[in-house]
Amino acid sequence: MAEATHDAPRRRPLLGGIQDAPAGRENDLETIELARFAVAEHNTKANALLEFERLVKVRHQVVAGCMHYFTIEVKDGGAKKLYEAKVWEKAWENFKQLQEFKPAA
Template identity: 45%
Template sequence: MARVTDRWSEIPAGVPGGYSPIPDINDRHVQELGGWAVSEHVKKANDGLKFNKVVSGDVQVVSGLNYRLIIDASGSNGKDAKYEAVVWERDWTNTRQLLSFKPAN
């Protein structure tokens, strides 16, 4: 299977243009991206959501990386829920964008 080198030593390439599982969901950068995604969402929605942790996710190699993250977060009512965030990141330009944020199915 072809491999693509980037943030981790090896990310399975999988289907060209498709998503592959994140090798280490507990990676500090992945968890930081999840917290950042929740913060960006809160800036727009002003709903008081609090980041707990990224519980699963996939990565897609594009001109940078798309991260599709399943995030556990607490609402202002104190109840935990799962959310799906898609974050695009280009390491070499220090660019990051929240593409979508919604309740996970």
């Protein structure tokens, strides 16, 4: 049985810190569904008609569940625009809530 070497420092995510999601996460079906949820919730709350186009960037933060930070490309009429969304999820409780949805800076 091989022994683990302790020579190289291991990078551990900062607990509670916002981290970039692993590469390719913007193509993950569950992540895309959460981003679509964010757009749909925004549309309901703001009486808007934004259409989800694609997920541009994903970051997350471990809290009481997971806070997802998305940069989402939407279609507003014929124009493509970027928005930032924050979705709080507790998967074990089947809970998700849109915390924030605003135009990207």
